[in-house]
Each structure stands twice: as C-alpha cells, then as structure tokens.
Amino acid sequence: MPIRKFLGKIHLFIGLGTGFLFLVIALSGALYTWEPEISRIIYKHDVEVQDKPFINISDIKKSLQNSFPEGDFRTALYRDSGSSIEVLLYVPGTYYLAQFNPYNAELIHLQDMKKGWLNYLKNLHRNLLLGDFGRKVVHWVTLLALPMLISGVVMWWPIKGWPSQDKFKIKWAVSPKKLNYDLHNILGFYATWILIFSILTGIFWGFESVKALTKAVSGENNITYDSPKSMLSDKSEEVNQDDVLNTLIAQYHSRFTESYVRISIPHKKDDPINLTVIQPNKGLNAIDHYVHDQYSSLLLEGNFANGLSEDRSTFQTVNGMVYDIHFGSILGLPGRILVFLASLIGASLPVTGFIFWLGKNKKRKKNSTQALNN
Numbered sequence: 001m002p003i004r005k006f007l008g009k010i011h012l013f014i015g016l017g018t019g020f021l022f023l024v025i026a027l028s029g030a031l032y033t034w035e036p037e038i039s040r041i042i043y044k045h046d047v048e049v050q051d052k053p054f055i056n057i058s059d060i061k062k063s064l065q066n067s068f069p070e071g072d073f074r075t076a077l078y079r080d081s082g083s084s085i086e087v088l089l090y091v092p093g094t095y096y097l098a099q100f101n102p103y104n105a106e107l108i109h110l111q112d113m114k115k116g117w118l119n120y121l122k123n124l125h126r127n128l129l130l131g132d133f134g135r136k137v138v139h140w141v142t143l144l145a146l147p148m149l150i151s152g153v154v155m156w157w158p159i160k161g162w163p164s165q166d167k168f169k170i171k172w173a174v175s176p177k178k179l180n181y182d183l184h185n186i187l188g189f190y191a192t193w194i195l196i197f198s199i200l201t202g203i204f205w206g207f208e209s210v211k212a213l214t215k216a217v218s219g220e221n222n223i224t225y226d227s228p229k230s231m232l233s234d235k236s237e238e239v240n241q242d243d244v245l246n247t248l249i250a251q252y253h254s255r256f257t258e259s260y261v262r263i264s265i266p267h268k269k270d271d272p273i274n275l276t277v278i279q280p281n282k283g284l285n286a287i288d289h290y291v292h293d294q295y296s297s298l299l300l301e302g303n304f305a306n307g308l309s310e311d312r313s314t315f316q317t318v319n320g321m322v323y324d325i326h327f328g329s330i331l332g333l334p335g336r337i338l339v340f341l342a343s344l345i346g347a348s349l350p351v352t353g354f355i356f357w358l359g360k361n362k363k364r365k366k367n368s369t370q371a372l373n374n
Contacts, residue, residue: 016357022349043109044084054085055102087100135206168189180359191342195342219313219315247297248273259277272291287309
C-alpha cells in the first residue's frame with residue numbers, strides 16, 4: 001500500500017473514531033483559554049482602590065469565623081490594590097476560593113471549586129466530566145491526535161514539488177462542497193502548527209512514562225531535595241502564630257510591590273510558612289518560593305524542591321513551561337489568541353472532515369450503483 005494511502009487510512013480511522021471527543025476537548029480548551037479573564041469577572045476579583053493599608057491574616061481569620069467558620073484556612077493570595085485577596089479553604093469533599101476586600105475584610109464572593117460552569121468547563125476539557133476514566137480517555141484521544149494531525153499535513157503537501165499559492169488560500173466563491181474541503185485542509189494546515197504544541201504538552205501531562213523519561217534525561221532523578229521544617233523549642237508554645245504571619249505578609253507585600261504574594265497557614269507543629277512571590281503574566285517559571293520558620297520567622301535555607309526561579313532544575317523549568325505552552329500564555333496575549341483560534345479550528349476539523357467523508361462515501365456508492373445498472 002502506498003504511504004500516502006496508508007496515512008489516509010490512519011487519518012480517516014482516527015478521525016471517525018475520536019472526532020467527536022476531539023471536538024469536545026478542543027472546544028472546551030479554546031473557551032478555557034480565557035479562564036483568567038472569566039474568573040476575574042464571575043468570582044468578583046475587582047475592588048475599589050482605597051487609600052488604606054491591606055488587612056492582615058488575623059483580620060481574614062476573624063472574618064472567616066463570622067462568614068464561613070467551617071472553612072479550613074490554607075493560603076491567602078495578596079494581589080494589587082484593585083484586586084481582592086483570594087483565600088483557599090478546605091472543606092471535606094471539596095475546596096473553596098473566597099474573595100475578600102483587602103481594605104475591610106468583607107467577604108465578597110465564595111466559590112465551591114467543584115461547582116460552577118467554569119469548573120465544569122475545566123473538567124470537561126480534562127476528563128469529559130467522567131472522572132478518572134474520562135481523564136484516561138482524554139489522554140489517549142490527545143495521543144491519537146498527534147498522528148492524525150501529522151498525516152493530515154503530509155496529505156496536504158503535494159506529491160511532487162512545493163505547494164502552490166492556492167494551497168494556502170481559501171476560495172470563498174466556490175461550491176459548498178469545495179468550500180468545506182478548503183476549510184478542512186487549509187485551516188487544518190495552519191492550525192496544526194499551533195495545536196501540535198498543545199497536544200505534546202497534553203501528552204506530557206497525561207502519561208507518567210513521558211514525565212519519567214524527561215526526569216531521567218534531565219538528571220532530575222539524581223537531585224536530592226531537602227524537606228523544610230520549622231524547629232520546635234521550649235518557647236514555641238509561647239509564640240503567637242498570627243503575629244508571625246501578619247509580619248511576614250506585610251514585609252513581603254511591601255517588598256514585592258509589583259508582584260502577587262501567597263502565604264500558607266501552617267497546620268502541623270513542624271510545618272514551615274511558605275511565601276510565594278508571583279510575577280503576573282510572566283508564567284509559572286517566574287515564581288519564587290521562600291520558606292520561613294513558623295516560630296522564629298527566620299528564612300530557611302536549603303535545596304528545596306520549590307525555591308527561587310533562578311535555581312530551578314532543567315526538569316522543573318520544562319514542567320513549568322508546559323502549562324504556559326499548552327494555553328499559549330508563554331507568548332502573552334498574542335499566544336493565547338493563537339491557541340484560542342487554533343483550538344476553535346481544531347474543533348471544526350472533525351465536522352468538516354466528516355462532511356467530506358460523507359460526501360465522498362455517497363459518491364462512491366452512487367458510482368457503484370451506476371456500474372451495476374450498466
């Protein structure tokens with residue numbers, strides 16, 4: 001069988017077998033590209049700027065006691081002067097994100113992160129709303145999309161020589177059948193060069209063997225990380241934890257004025273306090289982690305798995321880039337727009353492909369019937 005015919009069979013069988021699922025995954029991914037903007041609106045992140053200092057951790061705890069006492073306070077994310085403070089709360093069976101006014105500790109919005117249409121959209125993209133089984137299905141559909149896209153590009157390329165200009169332009173003043181063919185072939189060609197990066201990063205997430213191989217090749221398995229712990233002493237019980245938390249968040253928020261700062265709330269006696277400094281819109285590799293003793297507030301030093309961005313290992317750098325590549329944020333807003341458009345086109349390919357196959361199949365049956373009648 002000629003190679004192009006073989007690739008055509010692969011393209012057809014994978015498309016027919018996974019087309020609908022690929023449509024759902026691609027379309028939900030396209031919409032979820034705008035999660036930061038959507039969540040800012042529906043979770044009410046915006047607040048009126050006031051000429052007042054930000055509230056501290058004690059203020060948040062007092063507000064929680066009145067508004068949501070069942071919530072187990074885990075972290076607080078301090079952002080800019082026009083944004084709410086986001087608090088992570090654990091509740092048995094789920095978790096919440098609470099938005100607090102940074103000037104008066106008023107609870108603005110409380111969101112169960114296992115409910116709401118935006119979270120359903122996220123899970124639709126990740127597991128088709130089918131839990132662990134759906135997650136595995138998504139991973140395999142993503143893997144099969146790779147040969148489907150590659151075979152499509154190979155078949156798009158002319159048998160001899162370089163493609164003509166007509167191969168790159170959609171002709172609108174043609175029959176619906178020809179227009180559908182162009183939409184599938186030409187838009188598919190353009191989208192493939194972007195989709196392939198989203199697919200490769202999806203494969204990285206979906207298959208532990210790929211991560212394990214990356215760790216082995218990068219030397220991650222040869223690195224030993226320290227485990228940060230707070231040091232207990234005879235005076236540990238006398239320390240007011242809230243005072244330490246209040247002091248640290250005030251120091252960091254005033255020191256890193258252009259960044260967001262997340263602080264963790266210790267729950268065990270030897271837990272450290274983790275402070276995460278996030279540069280907005282710079283990606284996951286522009287995040288610095290600092291660790292402090294919960295009793296003395298001293299900065300802990302060591303080779304921690306989460307440290308300064310400049311000290312990241314090769315694997316950690318790659319792992320951090322994966323999310324940014326997947327949704328295009330590695331190139332900022334232009335990259336996200338490209339991924340959004342490519343994903344929309346990707347969602348259309350099973351539709352235009354099926355229409356093309358259906359028309360070709362009907363023509364084949366019609367020709368067979370005419371041959372029999374003759």
